[in-house]
Amino acid sequence: MSGKSNPLADAPPLELQTLIEAAMKLVGTDPQFAITEAEIRGNKYRVFANAPRHLRTIFADSAKFGDQDFLIFKGERLSFAETWSRVCRFAHALENELGVKKGDYVALAMRNYPEWCIAYMAIISLGAVVVPLNAWWKADELEYGLRDSGAKIVIADARRLEYLKPLHEKMGLTLILAREEGEGADFRYEDLLAGSSNTEEPQVDIDPEDDFSLVYTSGSTGQPKGVVLTHRGAVSTLWSWWFVVNTLTLARDGISPMGENPGILLAVPLFHVTGSHSIFMMSMIIGRRLAMIYRWDAKDAARIIREESLTNFVGVPSQSYELTQSVDPGEVPTLMDIGSGGAKRPPDHVKKLKEKFHNANPSSGYGLSETNAIGCVISQNFYQERPDSTGRPVPPVTDIKIVKDGKDVARGEVGEIWIRSPANFRGYHNLPEETAKALTPDGWFRTGDLGRMDEQDFVYIVDRIKDMIIRGGENVSCLEVENRAYEHDGVAEAAVFSVPDDKLGERVGLVVYPKDGAQLHPAELRAFINEELADFKTPERIWISPSPLPRLGTAKFDKITVRKIALEHPPALAI
Template sequence: MTTLRGLLDARCAAVPDAVAVEPAGRPGEGTTWTALRERARAVAAALVRDGVAPGERVVLVARNDTSYFPILFGAGLAAAVLTPLNWRLAGDEIAAMIDDSGATMVLVDEPAAAALAGVLADRPGVRHVVVLGTASGDVRSFDDWVGPAEDPQRPVAPDDVAFQLYTSGTTGRPKGAMFAGTNLAVLVDDIARAWGFRDGDVSLVAMPLFHMGGLAWALAGMARGARAVVVRDIVPTDVLDAIEAHGVTTAFCVPTMLAALCAVPGIDSRPLGLRQMIYSGSPIGEDALKRAMVALRCDFVQIYGLTEATGAFAQLSAEEHREGGPALTSAGRPYPWTELRVVDPESGAEVAPGVVGEIWTRSAQNMVGYWQRPEETAAALTPEGWLRTGDLGRLDEAGRIHLVDRAKDRIVTGGENVYPAEVERVLAQHPDVAEVAVIGVPDDRWGEAVKAVVVLQAGSTPDTAGIIAFARGRLAGFQSPKSVDVVEALPRTATGKVIKPTLREPYWRGHERRIH
């Protein structure tokens, strides 16, 4: 299945009247595969009519909605490249990505249309703006814009770019990661099978569709016969209501969302009916994981990967979750079709099992490259096809990956390396700590000092000295935080990852040596 057209046509041939997608909270209002194809053809016809060339980027700035899918498949039928953007970003950040993409066509939902009115008016390269809702002025509504449902029959090759996703930008300006039909094939044929989708599943699509976590999860499930229930806004009680009302059997969440769901009063008595929960995106404490397993009463599977690898390339199975033990602190084993190396970050030489190094992976999952960024593509992908993940970790004797941290988040204090994720895992076990992020801050004696930034459990009294003592009883002295700051919330990306540069910035302001 190397094209979006191929996926769409295959599902229409197999199950034309089955529901492909439906909005959360509105059971019975779904779109069948046949209706989805008709709508996609109407989108494709409109794109061709308005001069969108093969390979041209089509930008979408919108919250999760079922309209995403006719736009995605419609772009595929027109041989264009859908480029969904993070609607939560500031206007100037979105403007930079629109300019970078070179898009002449921008589709926005109503909130984004209002927020970006000035931005879109100032983009001379943008010839067409379409609003997914009520439009006014020089822009058109989606229903007025779409053309007759006529397939333009533009050819698409497996090596052509199918979609483009901008990286979160937590370590620099966002880059457009390109994914071809060959990447799509691994996702819907291999990864989808590893994720355990079954024909007739009902899949909760709650993660943002501008991110690989949302897009990959949705497409993988749909390709394997799952009905996608699309969540627009993550309100924990509403999500649980949707799981019940739609009969959701499988879902993908990040740890912060899991914690929010498990905090809803009465969750233990809800008849949820979940078969499995897949999770990823950021570290989760063992106690929090066990609480979620009890509350949701289903199999848990952890996946590990990154955008540039078309999502996950390693997995910790449900069986290993049930067994517990040391495996729960790992990110699982690489998929059979992927190669994995742990290398010295400086030399690129492979290190021995158990030794910490940078994780590299090679498979047909790896992205084509970054849009119009040859130097940054070369920095991410070796000539031999290895993707440098930027993650530090080690392999245990069973071949499981144990993540240590992001290479750029490493703290060097008094000549010793401290990996924040290791400290965070310990502090997450403190009964008063709800969330934690560990960073390095400037220190005249040690160069950097370890600082913990925590969000407390509701009702807890701040006791920073107690938190430090808790860490010192479980970590080496140089690893333990020298200070603790208590905050109301940690800055996070849309997919739940803590934005550490934002946390570090106030402490490093005015220092020549910056840790980013």
């Protein structure tokens, strides 16, 4: 594809009415997008009448792309057909050698590798529940995830294996080492795969409402919560995005926003729904090549995009911004779409992206782990005209409304964003009270994000209710970091809050008040916190308060005042 081969680069603005009419035509005339009604957990929802019943069908159907490249990692290439063959072989190995059966929990603890993708699909294809653990977690965090989920089998890379070995006997784990060299595992992924020759699709019966994944997300409650996702939920998300692709293609007279030879860079972790859903699993529906980058580096990312002629990029806002700083105009001419997920993209980035990558259109989406990543989407001229919007509700089975004090607010007014769709999660694992707080009896998910909706249904996020920081797309619970700070002998009071940052959106800030007579050294305190918490949760700005922290009438810390005062003064430590 040449630098001028993207016909959408200079296409006239798309009218909203044209897009709406294309969507209505698809629903009415294309059987794959026909809508019906189904009862899910006691509530009626609009659902796709003819979508696959479960994810294994989507995985198996991807084999129709045959010898086309699918997974690309460094010098390795796996076709769609070969990938599905390995998925089946590994699934049968898990079943025959380790006794994995429907409903079992099997964890993944590794960085982005082709083996992650194959193991993920194999576990799901058996009707088991995959538990993608955060690869940045350390030993205590990994132990928490395994204890909470009950997963006894873990497929890990060498670094995670080192964290897990002390838990091997204590928790009765079965450890499978993938790709890398290491000691202490019960099995090697490569050996299990080599010893299995059955390439037939597993025949385990899977119901649309069966669980397929337990994803951990940090919220305001301290410990990460396990989000229980069902097959119907994920399929509803993937089919909705497929509907959007087809709607845009129809509205643009047959020109697909994915390009003629679609390819995407995987630059975000697969253990988040942005990586697993919008990049990885969506690629199987589109027939899109998936090029993996070993470690994020903007120059290296540009090289891979150029060498592989990739058409799509999805990353956290800081990554797309770093691309603008690292490449020259015209250096990645095949790029058609630069998507953003995991955090809100600063509005001025949209203009800078379009200026630097003339052939590409910036786009953005809004979704959460609890919604299988679906919510809003915005792209093409709509995003350039409204760079502060997160888009309109993804059609045709997702509803969004703005609520304040239990009532829908008028257009333009700020309230909490609520989402309702068949993609919503079943609940928080072993947390019925938290589930009841998050899901209304009639099926609406309270996101904890504050926003408004305009007359044309475009949603704008303005704040959030949760005591949480989003650092480069990673959710950080303020309470979890505070709890760790209080374990230090010298800390009397601690308050964690977000620090604005041009690159990552937000960084983790901490104000502490020492105990009487204690001498707190910020660098030592940070190292202490980092011993137990992942790097992305560890405070990067630390202030030592000379006086007790201000409190509200409820005796809680007045975090608004704490944050305001702190940001007016230089921190004692800045990383």
